[in-house]
Amino acid sequence: MSILTLELLRRLSETPGGPGDEAAVRDIIARTVHPRVDELSIDNMGNLIAIKRGSGASSRQIVLAAHMDEVAFMITKIDDDGLLHVAASGGINRRTVLGKPVQVGPDRLPGVISLRPPHLVDDPEEYRRPPKLRDLVIDIGAKDGEEAKSKVKRGQYAVFRTPFRFLAPGEAPGPNAPPPRSGRISGKAFDDRLGCAALIELLSGEPFPFDLVGVFTVQEEIGLRGALAAGSRLKPDVALILEGTLCPDLPGRWGQEQTPPTTRLGHGPAITTTDRSHITPPWLLQHILRTAEANDIPHQFKHPNVGGTDAAGFARYWGTPAAIISTPARYIHSPIAIADLADFWHGVDLVKATLHGLA
Numbered sequence: 353m354s355i356l357t358l359e360l361l362r363r364l365s366e367t368p369g370g371p372g373d374e375a376a377v378r379d380i381i382a383r384t385v386h387p388r389v390d391e392l393s394i395d396n397m398g399n400l401i402a403i404k405r406g407s408g409a410s411s412r413q414i415v416l417a418a419h420m421d422e423v424a425f426m427i428t429k430i431d432d433d434g435l436l437h438v439a440a441s442g443g444i445n446r447r448t449v450l451g452k453p454v455q456v457g458p459d460r461l462p463g464v465i466s467l468r469p470p471h472l473v474d475d476p477e478e479y480r481r482p483p484k485l486r487d488l489v490i491d492i493g494a495k496d497g498e499e500a501k502s503k504v505k506r507g508q509y510a511v512f513r514t515p516f517r518f519l520a521p522g523e524a525p526g527p528n529a530p531p532p533r534s535g536r537i538s539g540k541a542f543d544d545r546l547g548c549a550a551l552i553e554l555l556s557g558e559p560f561p562f563d564l565v566g567v568f569t570v571q572e573e574i575g576l577r578g579a580l581a582a583g584s585r586l587k588p589d590v591a592l593i594l595e596g597t598l599c600p601d602l603p604g605r606w607g608q609e610q611t612p613p614t615t616r617l618g619h620g621p622a623i624t625t626t627d628r629s630h631i632t633p634p635w636l637l638q639h640i641l642r643t644a645e646a647n648d649i650p651h652q653f654k655h656p657n658v659g660g661t662d663a664a665g666f667a668r669y670w671g672t673p674a675a676i677i678s679t680p681a682r683y684i685h686s687p688i689a690i691a692d693l694a695d696f697w698h699g700v701d702l703v704k705a706t707l708h709g710l711a
């Protein structure tokens with residue numbers, strides 16, 4: 353039976369986990385998968401490694417990986433007015449951030465990314481230019497620097513504060529129901545908590561013919577660092593990366609009228625042929641495609657040469673053949689994303705069938 357619930361998706365999405373500070377997310381995942389796997393450990397980097405022993409029919413070692421971290425703002429300075437100055441960790445879409453609610457530090461203090469009221473903006477250029485990330489400040493409502501410093505420490509993270517929601521169509525099922533096979537959801541950090549959710553589901557089902565090693569990685573958003581550490585230790589035969597990937601399938605200048613969108617919502621999980629740091633080995637790519645076709649699983653290609661993932665982390669160290677299967681999500685690396693549960697579940701189906709064919 354599926355271990356996933358809408359409530360678990362909500363917690364995975366809403367919990368903060370900036371790069372290097374993934375402990376709260378890791379905790380949720382570890383508690384969830386603990387009864388369903390044979391070994392659970394945390395390596396020196398903070399990667400969570402869950403081993404599900406196979407039936408023994410195959411000696412291959414296959415890794416499934418999903419990253420726990422999300423793009424975040426690191427607090428670098430607390431000024432005398434009580435405002436928090438920040439540096440970005442990961443590629444935050446800076447056009448989307450002004451006036452957005454955030455949660456700061458381990459106590460998840462509410463704050464807002466401050467901006468000047470429109471009455472005071474006399475330079476029209478200020479409206480046209482996206483803000484520089486280094487100019488952003490976060491307001492937690494502290495009356496001065498002393499009060500702010502009593503609540504927040506430099507080096508802590510702020511991440512977006514966005515409630516997870518089940519969108520149309522239909523009523524949201526109860527929180528303890530499994531996520532439906534269709535319908536859309538919105539929330540933060542779908543890149544890559546949707547991959548984490550898929551990995552939880554795949555570790556929780558029936559064993560595979562081989563030992564399945566689930567790696568929930570750290571620090572993907574700042575350079576695939578957790579994957580490099582895990583890949584160098586595990587040296588797996590194959591790695592499949594489960595991602596929440598970008599989906600600019602929108603009308604107008606940055607949509608399909610001028611350039612082909614990288615993915616389309618509701619058109620199935622996205623298979624990567626190449627991205628900026630990785631080429632899927634042809635035999636593995638063809639295996640995934642044959643699997644999708646043989647099982648009638650909807651799927652799409654992600655437009656080539658866009659983005660980068662933990663696949664490169666695994667491939668670069670040990671030359672592990674690696675492929676990426678993603679759930680498309682609109683507006684990733686911003687405060688809110690939208691994804692389609694049908695894509696998510698078809699992705700889980702595709703990974704499961706692909707794994708059986710790798711035995």
Ligand SMILES: [Zn+2]
Pocket residue numbers: 419543544572595596
């Ligand atoms: Zn990602």
